[in-house]
Amino acid sequence: xxxxxxxxxxxxxxxxxxxxxxxxxxxxxxxxxxxxxxxxxxxxxxxxxxxxxxxxxxxxxxxxxxxxxxxxxxxxxxxxxxxxxxxxxxxxxxxxxxxxxxxxxxxxxxxxxxxxxxxxxxxxxxxxxxxxxxxxxxxxxxxxxxxxxxxxxxxxxxxxxxxxxxxxxxxxxxxxxxxxxxxxxxxxxxxxxxxxxxxxxxxxxxxxxxxxxxxxxxxxxxxxxxxxxxxxxxxxxxxxxxxxxxxxxxxx
Ligand code: NAP
Numbered sequence: 001x002x003x004x005x006x007x008x009x010x011x012x013x014x015x016x017x018x019x020x021x022x023x024x025x026x027x028x029x030x031x032x033x034x035x036x037x038x039x040x041x042x043x044x045x046x047x048x049x050x051x052x053x054x055x056x057x058x059x060x061x062x063x064x065x066x067x068x069x070x071x072x073x074x075x076x077x078x079x080x081x082x083x084x085x086x087x088x089x090x091x092x093x094x095x096x097x098x099x100x101x102x103x104x105x106x107x108x109x110x111x112x113x114x115x116x117x118x119x120x121x122x123x124x125x126x127x128x129x130x131x132x133x134x135x136x137x138x139x140x141x142x143x144x145x146x147x148x149x150x151x152x153x154x155x156x157x158x159x160x161x162x163x164x165x166x167x168x169x170x171x172x173x174x175x176x177x178x179x180x181x182x183x184x185x186x187x188x189x190x191x192x193x194x195x196x197x198x199x200x201x202x203x204x205x206x207x208x209x210x211x212x213x214x215x216x217x218x219x220x221x222x223x224x225x226x227x228x229x230x231x232x233x234x235x236x237x238x239x240x241x242x243x244x245x246x247x248x249x250x251x252x
Contacts, residue, residue, distance in 0.1 A: 005033030005058035008086025008140075010234070013037045013066050013080050013123055016045035018196035019145060022227035024048065027089075028057025030231060035079040036061045037092065038150035066092045066119030074190040087234050088127040090120040090144040090168075091097055093141040095161040097203045109160050116164035117171075120144055124175060132182040139183025141234045142175070144168050145226075148249045158202060163191075169245055176243030187233045192249025194221045202215040216251030228245075 010027050014020040024036045025048070034052070036059055038045040045061040052059040062078050064071035079085055093113045096108050124142055131140035149162035150169050169188060176186035192215060198229035199207040208220045229248045232238055 001195045005031065005083070007013055007031040007033075008138075009035060009079050009083045010089065011035045011037065011075065011085065011088045011123070012091060013119065014039070016041055016061070016091030018198060019191065019194060019223045019226050019230075020089070021048050022223035023089050023091060023230050025052055025057060026058075026224070026227045026231050027051045027234075028055075028059055030235075032086070033058040033082055034060070035075070035082065036123045037064055037066070039063070039092070041063050053247070059177065065115075067114035067122055072119070072122040072126055076130065080130050083141060084222055084248055085127060085130045087131075087141045087143070088123055089143050089145065089230055089234070092119055093145060093147075093164075093198075095158045095198060095202050098157045100156055101159045104160060108109045112158075112160045113164050113167075116161070120168055120171060124171070128175075128179055128184060129180070131184050132179065134182060137182075138234055140185075141238075142184065142186045143230045143233045144172050144186070144188040145230070146172070146245065148190050148192045148247060148252055150181045150190060152252075157204075162222050172245060173243050179185075180242055185233075185238070187238070187241055187244045187246065188232065189226060189229050190245055190247045190249065191226045192221060192247070192252040194223060194226055214252070217247070219250065221248060221250055 010032040015024040016038035049059045049061040064075045121155040131137040146168040147165040150165035154162035
């Protein structure tokens, strides 16, 4: 069902591919006015936006690096100009080449934390400034995209990435308590191994085939399966959930 943006404005970071793309598509189908952020691949973002638009969905693609305060402020100014912000999906995230911690540089650590933690923190701040009832907003919902890595730790792959997702879990727990009184729910989804291009950025495009047999459900998940969980957490069906860390990981 598409209700032409009647559900309010939803900001989705990193919405041009993978899980963010699936969220953008499903949210438009469910009647959100989607503000789809991306960092660099404009052609891809425009392709996704055009496709959503051709199916009657409402979507605006906005370039910006979530680790930049100026970019995040600009993103939310654009979003607020479209209508009342109802939600945020803090999805943009990166990982780097697989390696042991003993070989990691501080620059790499800073890059991963800048996008995954600082970016989520900045976007949450801007969303709350507009959704909080005490500031004239109408309340809303935030879903942070964490990872099963937060509890597994990702040894020999990317402990820095896993630790950044641990920080997202803690952000979710603290912020949910801080803004509950403002009518804002804050939850996290922790995907397991999901079929997207992120694994290639770790230098291991065959990671899914290698790990899938070890998942209790014996397969990777799809971006759409994670998107369904995120849309549920955003919706009124999850009205009494806040501070929840929801595993979408096939039992892993
Ligand atoms: P993906 O396919 O690599 O897509 C990442 C998206 O984030 C792209 O749209 C990218 O835009 C955007 N992005 C990257 N850095 C950004 C920045 N600094 N500012 C704004 N946008 C940025 O990743 P994915 O697998 O869908 O992952 C999405 C989220 O799920 C991440 O937080 C990831 O950690 C988490 N997750 C994924 C898995 C999995 O197995 N796939 C498992 C657990 C958790 P450009 O292409 O324009 O750069």
